[in-house]
Amino acid sequence: MPEDDATASPTAEIVCQAVGRVFGTRRALEDITTTIEAGDLAAIVGSSGCGKTVLLHHMIGLHQPDEGRVLARDHGDPAEPLVDLAACDLDGLERLRLHWSVVFQRNALFTGTVEENISLWLREHTAMTDEQIRRRVRDSVIAATLDPDDVLRKQRDSLSGGMAKRVAIARAIATDPVVMFYDEPTTGLDPVVSARIHDLVFEIHHSPRADRRRRTTIIVTHDRDLLRRIRPRIIMLDAGRLVFDGAYEAFIASDLPVARQYLEQMPVLNARQPQ
Ligand SMILES: Nc1ncnc2c1ncn2[C@@H]1O[C@H](COP(=O)(O)OP(=O)(O)OP(=O)(O)O)[C@@H](O)[C@H]1O
Ligand SMILES: [Mg+2]
Numbered sequence: 248m249p250e251d252d253a254t255a256s257p258t259a260e261i262v263c264q265a266v267g268r269v270f271g272t273r274r275a276l277e278d279i280t281t282t283i284e285a286g287d288l289a290a291i292v293g294s295s296g297c298g299k300t301v302l303l304h305h306m307i308g309l310h311q312p313d314e315g316r317v318l319a320r321d322h323g324d325p326a327e328p329l330v331d332l333a334a335c336d337l338d339g340l341e342r343l344r345l346h347w348s349v350v351f352q353r354n355a356l357f358t359g360t361v362e363e364n365i366s367l368w369l370r371e372h373t374a375m376t377d378e379q380i381r382r383r384v385r386d387s388v389i390a391a392t393l394d395p396d397d398v399l400r401k402q403r404d405s406l407s408g409g410m411a412k413r414v415a416i417a418r419a420i421a422t423d424p425v426v427m428f429y430d431e432p433t434t435g436l437d438p439v440v441s442a443r444i445h446d447l448v449f450e451i452h453h454s455p456r457a458d459r460r461r462r463t464t465i466i467v468t469h470d471r472d473l474l475r476r477i478r479p480r481i482i483m484l485d486a487g488r489l490v491f492d493g494a495y496e497a498f499i500a501s502d503l504p505v506a507r508q509y510l511e512q513m514p515v516l517n518a519r520q521p522q
Contacts, residue, residue: 255329258285260426260463261306262329267314268301268487275301276312276487285320286461288452288477290468290495293484294509299467300352302484303430306465307349308340322346322425322460332515345372348419352430352467355410356418360425361388361406362399365418372422383421391417392443408435416444420451427451429466433473445476452477471513483509 255262261283268276274296283289291299292384304310305317311333318329323342330339350357356364365384367373368488375383385395388432391413398410406414416432433447452464468474474481474495481498483491485505498506 251458255318256282256284259283259318259329260285260287261465263302263315265315266312266317268298268300268305268310268312271293274415274487277478278488279315279484279487281482281489283463283465284499285463288383288464288479289482290466290474290477290479291482291484292474293490296510297484298487299484300430301341301487303428303465303467305332307347307428308335308343312497316511319343332420345389346425348422348424350412350415350419350427350429350432352434354415356403356406356411356414358403361414361417362403364426365421368418384417386418387421388414390420390447392440392447393417406506409437409440412436413444413473414441415515416447420447423456424462425460426463426465428467431467431469432475433470438472441470441472442476445470445473448473449477469513471510476502476512 259282262279264278266276266279279302291302293299296489297470299415301310305312308317319332320327321330321343323345330341330343334345357394362384365387369380369383375410384399388395393410393413398414403411412432414436419427429448437443447466448466452462454462456462468478476497479494481491482489483486483498489507491501491503499510501507
């Protein structure tokens with residue numbers, strides 16, 4: 248572990264240290280310092296364009312910060328040190344990502360069938376048999392409230408927005424990840440399906456892993472009902488700055504003007520369509 252990580256918590260999963268990011272003349276993130284601990288269930292909230300997706304993309308190494316750094320726990324290393332994502336080569340990032348799943352805001356399904364989208368990772372990265380993969384794919388699809396007999400053979404481009412979102416969730420949970428990242432998993436879903444996804448997020452987070460590692464969940468959302476269901480730690484951004492980092496109960500009771508205004512707007516934000 249690098250020397251200056253001595254202050255990092257021994258159970259840290261993702262550490263953002265003074266992370267800053269500028270796109271052209273626009274500052275997307277400024278001085279973000281926060282540590283996601285193993286076992287955390289954390290939500291990144293804030294109004295549209297405040298930097299939630301950009302922060303999530305820094306946490307998974309898709310973006311590199313202009314200032315500061317992001318460290319992540321390497322579950323592929325027995326000593327499990329925290330590694331600086333900017334210092335990782337592609338192999339290093341691949342190894343980290345073996346233990347992560349991401350539900351992207353725009354789903355990021357590849358061209359092909361639903362079955363192919365969900366099974367590819369399992370074929371490439373596990374020793375599971377075809378039958379085990381088939382079962383895992385079906386179970387994941389059912390958990391994401393889809394009918395496997397209806398969707399598995401469908402092509403990506405024939406899915407509705409809500410179906411594609413659920414396929415992205417099914418694909419993410421199929422890999423039994425240590426760390427789950429979701430970017431707006433319920434935007435565009437009807438209330439009944441949303442409620443099922445709320446339960447699923449909660450159940451996956453708390454479901455025990457065979458290796459006893461605690462699961463960590465980081466979720467970007469505008470969904471007030473989801474927050475109420477899972478009562479996560481809240482990380483609130485405002486114009487790229489971290490303005491609140493604490494328990495859900497403290498957040499909803501907060502008299503921080505920016506938090507109050509956001510909470511009042513949430514039903515409207517939640518009604519937005521997916522991009
Ligand atoms: N690749 C990029 N190039 C230039 N600007 C970008 C890029 N990605 C994001 N931005 C800008 O960074 C800011 C934060 O964007 P981000 O996507 O993180 O917002 P968000 O909080 O996720 O919003 P939403 O709730 O609408 O998804 C925005 O001003 C956006 O236009
Ligand atoms: Mg976003």
